[in-house]
Amino acid sequence: MAPKRSRTATAVEEITRSTATRKAKKARTNYSKPEAPKVVTNTSDTPILNGSASKPNQSTSKSVKNSQAEISTKPAYTCWLVKSEPDSRFENGVEMKFSFDDLKSSPNQTECWDGVRNYQARNFLRDQMKLGHNVFFYHSNCKEPGIIGICKIVKEGYPDHTQFDPKDPHYDSSSQENKPKWFMVDVQLVRPLKRFISLAELKKIHQEHVQRDGPLKKMSLFTRARLSVQPVTEEEWSYILQLENNM
DNA sequence: GCCAACGTTGGC
């Protein structure tokens, strides 16, 4: 129920919040058009997750009331991948761009991951991304898409302030302050990868793994390609990290 | 710039 913690902000968080405001990180995560409360299955706290996001109605029909039961049946992810667009692009007159380098130059190399407007991604942000979890930083919608670095969660899900700002491209007029619809986490840079691991490379591996059942077989990057915040299994995580060493 | 994939909307 209660949206994640709204703990008293630490100094770090304060800095993060104030400076991050105008930054529009993350890959454009879907429909910029707000609206559409009702049917949307989970404006509520029902975590619809893993899998069948394409069928929101499924969860409606089975009317998940016991979210704990749900949670216990799904894998608890500890690793994630978030997409961000490193190249400049304009959305409603506002420049959207956020690269790994931008994170590097942020105060404390920390930023809030705002602007995500997709329910499945929202649920991950709000419910499942926990302090200390590892996150791949992925560059999307650019010349060479791929994983460029690693960051980690330093603040768990809390309301995304951009939903309340009419001037923000991700403003959502249907969201109320006392019942926020969209959430974000804070991430902090850990390190760049020793080498850039391109989507092309991952895709090739993925195809092989589909054929002969390897660790990247079911990676969300391919099975749920358009999600901008996605879970990564520990097996996938370590497999990809190990690729760093193949120069 | 194209377009496949897929999420959302809205009529029925």
Next chain:
DNA sequence: GCCAACGTTGGC
């Protein structure tokens, strides 16, 4: 609740 039309993502 179904499903066609529409809109967006994002790789190519």
